[in-house]
Amino acid sequence: MTTSPLLDATGVAKNYGAVAALRNASLSVLPGEVHALMGANGAGKSTLVKILTGAISANAGRILIRGEARDIRSPAAARRAGLLPVYQEPSLIPDLDVLSNLRLTGTPVEPFRAWVRELGIPDLDIRETARDIPLAVLRVLDLARALAVEPDVLLLDEMTAALPANLAEKVLEVVRRQGDSGRAVIFISHRFVEISALCDRATVLRDGETVGVVDIVPGVEEKIVELMLGTRIVKTHVAARSAAQKAAPAPARPRLAVRNLRVGTKLNDVSFDLADGEVAGAVALEGQGQDELFAALAGSIRPSGGAIEVDGQPVKFSHPIDAIRAGLAYVPGDRAEALAMQRSVRENIALPFSAALRNWGPIAMRQERAKVVSAIERLQIDTRAQGEVQRLSGGNQQKVTIARWIAADTRTLLCFDPTRGIDVGTKQEIYKLLREVAGHGKSVLFYTSELEEVQRVCDRVIVIFGGRVVDIFPVEEADEPTLMRAAYGLPRGAKADIGILADPHSSPETSNSPNSPGATP
Amino acid sequence: MSTTAIQPVPFGRRLKRFMADRPLIPLIILLVILVVILQILRPGIVNERWIANTIKFAIPLAILAGCQTMTMLTGGIDLSVGTVATMSAFIMATQVVNQDPAVAFLLAMMPAVLIGLVNGIGVGVFRVHPLIMTLGTSLIGTGCLQVYQRTVIASGAKIPDVLAWLGTGLTYGVPNALLLFVPLAALIVFTLSRTGFGRLLYAVGDNERATRLSGVQYWQVITALYVISSVLAGITGLLYIGLIKAPSLSLAEPLVLPSVAAAVIGGTSIFGGRGGYTGTIIGALILTVLTTLLTILQMPEGARRILFGLIVLFVTAAYLRIVEER
Amino acid sequence: MSYFLRRQGWVFGLFVLFVALFIVTRLIQPAYGSGDFGSLVRAVLPYAFAVAAQTVVVIAGGIDLSVAAMMALTSVTAASMMAGASEEYALFVVPFVLAIGLVLGAVNGMLIVVTRVPDIVVTLATLFVLQGAALLVLDAPGGAGAEWLKALISGTVPVPGLPDGIDAWLPKALLLLIVCVCIIWIPLRRSRLGLSIYAIGSSELAAFRSGVPVARTRIIAYALSGLFAAFGGLALTMSTGIGAPIPGPYLLASVAAVVLGGVALGGGKGGLLGPIVAVFVLRLVRTDLTLLAIDPNVTAIIEGAIMVAVVMFGAFITMRGRQS
């Protein structure tokens, strides 16, 4: 490499009290490259991004920008130095409309609009208040806002984690072009397919330390995994599906039966069954009604029509407690929605125990402890910072949201994208766990935005498009291209190239296919 | 694995961390410092009688601050406690003239329960901001009390002996009020740390949506909370009337802002989810001692208020500095 | 139009309520006329400034318990400086007092930023400090206001070319309120600073990450609050002609009117118009109750009930809105 790095950070360290989030991290990014930053949950990726962009200050370390030492003390300073982040959490001001958000950051409006369109959202109303915009779109807006000021270094922290495949593709495409135009991108993702489709090099963090920088070439995944996880090497294909496959003499009465369910205008007609001992995958693009489906099953919103039956009995939920009583527990994809961040891991896991009025009395501490500890062990939650959940890394927080219902021994889990932002190792554990849960005769409804997961955990696939179930088929037929086509509402068997994810070697142009999504029907 | 335990930690940091893990210790130290200053300013003041007196006056404040602590844990605040305490005190003192004390007691607690219920429903069901809700009910309560006062002008008032004994009496130099307070405080501390209800208070204050998804019915928790808070305030009123022995229509109002201050000084977060009652009790003691300290300083009223404000600010800031060091 | 209604629906509703109340007033007291309206505006003036002071910090995600004490301090300062001094001297006193408000407000903000103590506690402490300072300036109500200052809010604005009948409905006090508030608020609202104030109220973290200087913005918000409170203090001196060191009921009233005016106590939402219309509504309610000679103790009940009911109603329609 003859070019000098655009950004060069060495020896970066950051302590939170006794927890060392970063110990000795280094990162060097060349002009024109898309540089992956990888690491297991809690490795310190987000922390490094925050330090580089002035959102927090480091305890030690040296940061050079174009060879000059810079002391970046605030996001505004980072912006002046040409560093623009898209953080793991959306950063628009919730109560301001999009336009005001742009004015606030001094972002030019027209380029922003152009980028938004390019990123697959053709009809954005910039007068809309950020609070009313769905999460996935917010993420895209964050990115468009960063792109509009043409930064030298763009830092994307799990940009694609909350995105449906269609939007994710657009993002990848745009990011790749950034690299082509001589700028640099630091790209954080837990999805290898994205990394290999996009990145030139990867820096791997483990426990707050940079443990290696590798070039992305075919077959490098195994090496990265090894670096990320240290000596621990996991088999990437451990799906315990085979066991459940055999034990599936469909029972006469399904555990959960959904009939012609309707919610507002978003969910029009959904019917399916969920049997005991089964993991059913739900697949949909962003905004096809899956949020409403899960919310209705969880008792968060009231359906406007149709019926839900549990164990053959018709049920009406007016509050999540009703669903929980019927044995349905909802694990939201957004952990901030599920966790009391200032409370301990234990209290978070034990929360459902105290929910009902009759359990408001004294707590049986020992019993509770046993249940909580066993759940923590089953999910291998890193409890170094268990005093407050907010001090855990994102992935570990995610595990706590599931552990709660494992401890409560719930019969049916409604998991909404539970592996969002989770490292490969943990993902394997969660897959295993879900299979195990099903193996014990329980059932899982599993929505995922990562299509490859479907094959690993599910027995059946339910495809939702435009608020309707468009297809239900066994997992054997569910390879990624098939799923993708189904998710776009195309009939099974039709052939069309869809997106760079379907074929990593296709050129970006092909993905501008006529049935480009984005608008909800 | 990644704890920084290898290199020796300087003593100052260790001390800080030690105190940060035990937030009560700096508070107690602060209390002691105040008492020492008092003793230096007026040698001999700190004696048994003074201590008993301080405790007597700190107890009503501490109970009201308990109401604030619990409501603040859920991200709320209860500004109606002053009115509720005043109402129950006034009703007790006027009803006991013609009624059996037990009946008078029930009558006195009725508005407390009612206001608590209204607060709870307003905040829990209609989602009115607690500040506004409790302010509103406190205005309504005050108005009702004044209308009520008209009807009892003729009958006069009387302080039941039990209350006077409880409020002012000493047994072997120990205030009788402790007989009420110690079990009450123990109950609050236990409730907060070891019961499902206590857990829910913290959790609801931290993230209400999360508790909802876990099956918690917000309105139940909030309604129960505000009723409990109001009942505690009512009990405080009875205790306080025993101490002051002069029913007035604004008896406990001056305790409201200090009760908020006591809870905050004691380390309870006004934004919810964090805090506890033991700190609050010490906070109440600190404020009471501070008041005495300022009474003793011979300076104009204005200067005294300035000093009070500055000290409250300083204490809270110093305490936060110590505890929030991470 | 629907955009306007969605944004300003609450304010519009309040305005309708005000007009309805005004009609009720005319029904109760057919002789209620322009002079009485002038009285209403003069009563509104200090409340309006207090609520403006509160609104700015509430939008910025804070709360200012020291508003009333600040008004007392600025009022006694003005009154004691003007007492026995020449009329021209007051020309110097007015900006001086406003500067005091601005600086002390900024001090509030700085204390919050530096000590990291919650705003409600810091301003509770400064409430005591400012009260004490007011008592040091004047230990009893006293002092005097310059005559031209007092004249600023009495009488009506003679607009040339306007018939007297309409002119009579334009009290000077109303003009003063509009001018003072607009000069500060409208440019602010349109500026980046104004956006920043909304931003830190809406989400401090997001604002910081968007490059907003959070600390500076917060200090400015409190400084503005101090400035409005100083206007309020001057308004008190204008209407009473004295300064009183014991703060009036403006703290609770300001918080109540802020909420009635559609400003969310969490911050980030609302504007200044709503709270000021709310103040008009609350004052007119009091007038009506006096006109009806309602038992004074019942007025407290009614005021409390209105506050609770209106806010509950607001909560109810938001809930309905969310369901549909």
Added chain:
Amino acid sequence: AGKYTIGISNTVQGNGWREEMVCAMKAQALASGEVAKLNIAHRNTDAAGQLEDIRNLISAKVDAIVVNPADPAGIKAGLEEATKAGIVVVAVDQAVTEPSAYIISNNQEQYAYLGAKWLFGQMGGKGEVFYMRGAAGASADSDRDKGFKKALAEFPDVKVAQEVFTGWQQDQAKQQMLSFLATGTPINGIWTSGIDNVIVDALVESQAPLVPIVGADNAGFVGQLSSVKGLVGAAVTNPGSIGGAGVTLALQILDGKKPAQQTVLVEPQLWENATDEGKAKLKAAADPSLSPEWPVSISIPDWTTYTKDQIVACKGPGE
């Protein structure tokens, strides 16, 4: 059967003295038979709030306004507007600066002077006095301070051990007393601005020596002066019934009987329990049936015509 509507403006609510004042106004309005309706603006507020109330009363077209001013100068503008609108204005309890208004008031300066002078005499003309004032900033308090200082000047050997503002709050005063006792500072007398019975309670409860105390003629304190053993003290009259007198004055003016002067002062009396004569007066005045916060002088000869039942019932015309 009456023909007048009278507006009343008062700015302290829920305290014994002011309640008695308002009840006296109601009772007198009823007893006079000339008043059709009272319009009472009675709440806790400041001068600005009182201005608002007065202007609302003007809007309500009352015939007369009886006002206990929050501040003498602060409501001048409102009173001026009232007179201009043809409304009779009478200020009670405290003076106002508006020249067109009539004033009927307790002599606050004299009130303090009488009590302090008696107290210093009891102390033998020397020693330390604990000076418990009213609310900082209230004008009645500063008038009383003048009287107190005047007496103090006459007794050069009397020193103020400590000066506190009770805010006219019973609980606050009691706490201040207890704190002060705990300091062990020797005192020879206590002057209170009318918060008296709780001070006696505090002394008794803490078994402190009973030094001479001056208070007001509140029912509780008057009772204590006869019943508490070893208590030497004096009550200075400060009738809340001055409100009734204000109504009478307003009615006289409305009926065309203007008084010679704009200002009528009611002179306070002092009842002490150091002499037999004083004891007799106290005994005659004592009224345990009243609320301890109510002054016992519930009527003013020549000025009020209601009965005790009427003032205690606290009902105005039409109620």
